[in-house]
Amino acid sequence: MIGEGQADVSRTLVLDGNAVGGLLQDIFEADMTASPTMCAHCGREGHIGNLLAFTHAPGVVLRCPGCEQVVLRIVVTPDATYLDARGAVFLRLKR
Amino acid sequence: MNTARRVMQVEQTLEWQIATVAAIKRETPTVKSLTLALPARRRNRAGQHYDIRLTAEDGYQAQRSYSIASAPEQAESIELTVERLADGEVSTYLHDVLVVGDQLEVRGPIGGYFVWEAQMGGPLFLVGGGSGVVPLMAMLRHRAAVGAHIPARLLYSARSPQEVIYGAELEALQAARTGLDVVYTFTRTRPQDWTGYARRIDRQMLEEVLTPFGLAARSFICGPTLLVESVADSMVQLGVAADRIRTERFGPTGGAG
Incomplete structure (x- = not known):
């Protein structure tokens, strides 16, 4: 479960991708929580709903539940939304 | 873009709307259920949530997610259960200030991952810890x-019998003999004659x-992070x-407050 020694995050403060479903739906105009994705760091496949979510910050950070590396970062400013997805091998948008 | 696709996209767009509080029910000393009437209610799926957004006079906004407790079949309104x-800057307002007739800014339903339909x-195997029982x-x-x-x-972990949410309704659902059974474990205080589980959920349980x-x-686990991960x-x-x-x-600052 939790990567021993590499856990730099407090799991007790964590929510998950389900809680960020509204923000993701703003960006993609579709539910993303049930979409599969793959961590670019460890290759773990899973659903966005199961990523660890850190929301106590100006932006939202979604991390891999396996290796705890950052998969997605989202920052909303008054005039734009920034999405950093370099931690994801892919995002899947259902047609 | 053809019409069908355009219609689908419209349905996926989330709009903030103004809900009216139609009823407030106290479930436990720290939990209330809010019945919200919505001008544009979209059919939800069991397990989804709504976002609630509060705006202060100076423009400061706070937003949290709360699970829908009511069945999708409930007409006209939705029920959200809030600990x-x-x-918590949002849950304290919802508990201490909000009264029937007040308006709230909400959007939803949201989510497609933690969802079950008949x-x-x-x-169906459900594991709930504390207010994690709500979407279940x-x-x-x-x-x-x-x-x-x-x-x-349903395996339901609560600190004490007083903190069990929906206890009477769960009892009635079990008594209806439709193939549901509920197993409780009490982690802090148990009834005097209790012979059931009285510890955190573990592998043996x-x-x-x-x-x-x-x-x-098909298993759905909802609760504090550490419970969810250890059960899974x-x-x-x-x-x-x-x-x-x-x-x-749910964080211990549960749905983050």
């Missing part, structure tokens, strides 16, 4: 509303509760396929 967190089949209750209410007899088992029920069950890990060790398990984590 009051001592340091046509997905079962058996929506699933059980949906199951009852459509008259499904899909075998279902899951072995006793889940294994006879069937490892092939134990279930995989017992032989449950990881893709049969869906999880939703």
